[in-house]
Amino acid sequence: xxxxxxxxxxxxxxxxxxxxxxxxxxxxxxxxxxxxxxxxxxxxxxxxxxxxxxxxxxxxxxxxxxxxxxxxxxxxxxxxxxxxxxxxxxxxxxxxxxxxxxxxxxxxxxxxxxxxxxxxxxxxxxxxxxxxxxxxxxxxxxxxxxxxxxxxxxxxxxxxxxxxxxxxxxxxxxxxxxxxxxxxxxxxxxxxxxxxxxxxxxxxxxxxxxxxxxxxxxxxxxxxxxxxxxxxxxxxxxxxxxxxxxxxxxxxxxxxxxxxxxxxxxxxxxxxxxxxxxxxxxxxxxxxxxxxxxxxxxxxxxxxxxxxxxxxxxxxxxxxxxxxxxxxxxxxxxxxxxxxxxxxxxxxxxxxxxxxx
Amino acid sequence: xxxxxxxxxxxxxxxxxxxxxxxxxxxxxxxxxxxxxxxxxxxxxxxxxxxxxxxxxxxxxxxxxxxxxxxxxxxxxxxxxxxxxxxxxxxxxxxxxxxxxxxxxxxxxxxxxxxxxxxxxxxxxxxxx
Numbered sequence: 001x002x003x004x005x006x007x008x009x010x011x012x013x014x015x016x017x018x019x020x021x022x023x024x025x026x027x028x029x030x031x032x033x034x035x036x037x038x039x040x041x042x043x044x045x046x047x048x049x050x051x052x053x054x055x056x057x058x059x060x061x062x063x064x065x066x067x068x069x070x071x072x073x074x075x076x077x078x079x080x081x082x083x084x085x086x087x088x089x090x091x092x093x094x095x096x097x098x099x100x101x102x103x104x105x106x107x108x109x110x111x112x113x114x115x116x117x118x119x120x121x122x123x124x125x126x127x128x129x130x131x132x133x134x135x136x137x138x139x140x141x142x143x144x145x146x147x148x149x150x151x152x153x154x155x156x157x158x159x160x161x162x163x164x165x166x167x168x169x170x171x172x173x174x175x176x177x178x179x180x181x182x183x184x185x186x187x188x189x190x191x192x193x194x195x196x197x198x199x200x201x202x203x204x205x206x207x208x209x210x211x212x213x214x215x216x217x218x219x220x221x222x223x224x225x226x227x228x229x230x231x232x233x234x235x236x237x238x239x240x241x242x243x244x245x246x247x248x249x250x251x252x253x254x255x256x257x258x259x260x261x262x263x264x265x266x267x268x269x270x271x272x273x274x275x276x277x278x279x280x281x282x283x284x285x286x287x288x289x290x291x292x293x294x295x296x297x298x299x300x301x302x303x304x305x306x307x308x309x310x311x312x313x314x315x316x317x318x319x320x321x322x323x324x325x326x327x328x329x330x331x332x333x334x335x336x337x338x339x340x341x342x343x344x345x346x347x348x349x350x351x352x353x354x355x356x357x
Numbered sequence: 358x359x360x361x362x363x364x365x366x367x368x369x370x371x372x373x374x375x376x377x378x379x380x381x382x383x384x385x386x387x388x389x390x391x392x393x394x395x396x397x398x399x400x401x402x403x404x405x406x407x408x409x410x411x412x413x414x415x416x417x418x419x420x421x422x423x424x425x426x427x428x429x430x431x432x433x434x435x436x437x438x439x440x441x442x443x444x445x446x447x448x449x450x451x452x453x454x455x456x457x458x459x460x461x462x463x464x465x466x467x468x469x470x471x472x473x474x475x476x477x478x479x480x481x482x483x484x485x486x
Contacts, residue, residue, distance in 0.1 A: 170450070174422070177447030178377070181467035185383030188470075192386060256424050262378050326378055350400065350424060 042117070042138040044076060045124075048131065050092040052076050059138070064110020076136065080107050091121040095134040098123050104141065116145035182211070182261070193322055203272075210268030213238045214261040225254035228263075228291045228298050228351065235264050236289070241271050244280055248290035253298050253351040262326070262349045263300065266334075269323050270302050270345060277313065279304035279342050297332060298351035304342030312338040323347070369415040369482055370395040374405045374431055375445075376423045380466075384418065387470040391483060400424075405431045409438065416482055417442035418464065418473075421451065432458045441480050 036043050042059030046052055052071050055063070063079060065071050071079070077088040084105040094101045100122040108114055117138040124133040186207050194200035213235055217226060229250040236242045255263065267289075271280075279285030284307030291300045323334055326347065334347035371393045375381040378400070385396045397414065399405035401423055408414070409431075417435055419428040421444050428444070435442045436459040444455040445464035455463045461480050464472060477483035 170448070173449065174447040177449075177466045178422075181447065182377055182379050184467045184469070185377075185380045189379065189383050189386065258376050258378070258424060265379070322382075325382055 040140075042140075044136040044138070046076050046092060046134040046136055048092075048096040048134065050076050050089060050134075052079075053133070062109050062115070062140070080105065088119075091119070091136075092134060095121045095123045095136075096131060098131055104145070114142065115140055116142045183208070186211070189322065206268060206272050207265060210239070210264045211261060213268075214264035218257045218260055225256050225352065226260065227252040227354065228255055228293075228300075231255050231260055231263060232267070232289060232291060232300070235267055239268065239271055241280075241287075244285065245271070245287040245289055248288050248301075250289075250291045251293040251298065251351075252354050253291070253293035254354050255298065255349065255351055259298065259349040259351060263298075266300070266323060266326060266347050267302075274304060274343070279306045282306065282308075284308065285342070293351055293353055296350065296352065297348045300347050300349070302343070302345040302347075303339075304344065306342045309340050310338075310342050369393055370397065370412065372397045372399065372405065372408055372414040372417040374399050374402075374417065374423070374428050375420040376400045377420070380420070384473070387473050390470065391474055391477060393477075393482075402426050402428060402430050406434060409434055409440075413438065414440060416440065416477070416480060418476075419444050419460075420466075421446040421448065421455070429458060432460070435459070443476055443480070 036056045037058075039056060040058055041056075042062055043056040044052060044059060045054040052074050055065065055068060055071065060066070060068065060071075063071075076092065077085040080088050084107060087103050087105060091101050091103055100120070102118070102120050104116060104118050106114070106116050118141040119136060119138045121134060121136045123131040124135050126132050187204055190204045190207060191200055194203055216238070217231070217234065229252050232250055233242070233247055236245050236247070274280040274285070274287060279287055286305045286307065288303045288305075289300065290303075291298055293299070323345070324336055326334060332348040334345055337344045371388050373381055373384045373388070373396060375384060375398065381398045381400070385398055388396045397408045397412075399408050405417075405419075405428070417431070417440060419431055419435075419442055421427055432442065432444070441461040442459070443462040443464050444458065444460040445466055445468060446455070447466040449465070452463050462476050464476060474483060
């Protein structure tokens with residue numbers, strides 16, 4: 001095979017000292033060179049061992065290589081970042097074995113700009129069909145790759161958001177069913193202790209209102225809590241009883257959602273009872289509510305003062321009956337006693353002691 | 358008919374693990390009406406374990422989600438003691454998980470007295486109506 005040298009007088013590239021010894025048909029070399037130099041791709045001629053023989057002007061510009069002589073004979077793979085070298089070397093091996101291949105790789109420019117390349121690597125054969133060289137064409141696909149990555153990021157963000165929304169919806173469905181269970185249980189409990197339908201409606205109304213008050217400050221997060229010292233005054237104010245019901249010492253012990261609901265219901269029962277039969281049936285009556293914390297439980301004390309001596313009722317109303325059973329869950333039954341001037345109730349709910357600041 | 362016997366079924370002890378006081382009270386009432394004179398209620402894993410330690414039960418109904426825990430530890434304890442139990446939950450997609458926990462049945466919240474009766478019949482603790 002005749003070796004043809006591309007002369008140093010070639011119109012393109014000579015300023016960069018382009019003088020590789022490349023075998024190519026003499027009659028088309030100028031035209032070919034012009035085409036190669038015009039291409040916006042980075043075009044390289046590599047020998048079968050992977051050494052660079054030629055790189056067009058655009059390729060050199062992208063790589064910040066001033067003179068071809070600077071890289072001529074260098075291993076093509078060595079121009080790539082370490083993590084890409086194996087892929088480059090493999091493509092050379094495959095092309096040298098007659099198998100054209102393609103890969104996408106990251107290689108920053110000499111100025112440090114991030115660039116992704118779509119690289120085609122193909123064998124060049126002589127007229128006799130012998131593989132003599134390898135042609136590597138790298139196209140800058142940075143825009144495409146960045147778009148693709150952005151698209152991927154957006155898709156992942158959307159999927160993440162959809163998954164989060166699913167979790168929230170599932171949790172809300174669960175919470176809602178639980179509330180439905182509480183309400184149906186409340187209705188059935190009310191029905192058991194009600195004298196007649198109007199009595200049932202009145203009691204159920206009052207209890208639903210108490211639940212609704214609790215709902216206002218039950219946290220969306222089931223692990224969130226609220227101090228008893230805030231919950232109790234808020235509940236009293238919301239039920240319109242703040243004027244007649246004073247608060248005594250209130251602990252900062254933290255209440256979870258169920259405890260808040262229980263406190264709301266029991267205070268509701270006590271308030272209704274007080275208005276009908278107790279201290280608030282007359283203007284002279286006063287009530288004090290206090291809360292202490294002990295053994296992981298909040299003890300809420302409700303102390304009625306009718307302003308005059310009272311006799312304990314012979315028969316407890318449905319509300320108090322229900323109240324007396326309400327301790328089972330915390331393991332401590334409410335204590336219902338009578339002082340000379342009125343009812344005294346202590347009930348318990350689960351609470352946690354706040355961490356010391 | 359003695360207080361220990363109703364509808365021909367001897368009185369049995371049932372444990373209800375439920376953190377909502379209202380639901381627990383209502384379940385207790387329902388179970389009593391269905392002839393289960395001895396109902397223990399627990400609002401947490403710790404108190405449920407205490408109940409089981411103090412006096413064995415014949416059956417248990419576990420609410421899956423308790424305040425800041427699940428009732429899985431109670432399920433494990435019941436399985437060790439070979440006590441059948443049902444899991445009650447407002448989650449509609451955990452049935453397979455509950456069965457793997459060893460639940461004899463799954464109660465979907467909210468559940469009614471009729472649901473409870475059906476459940477107890479299924480596990481052979483109540484006579485079919």
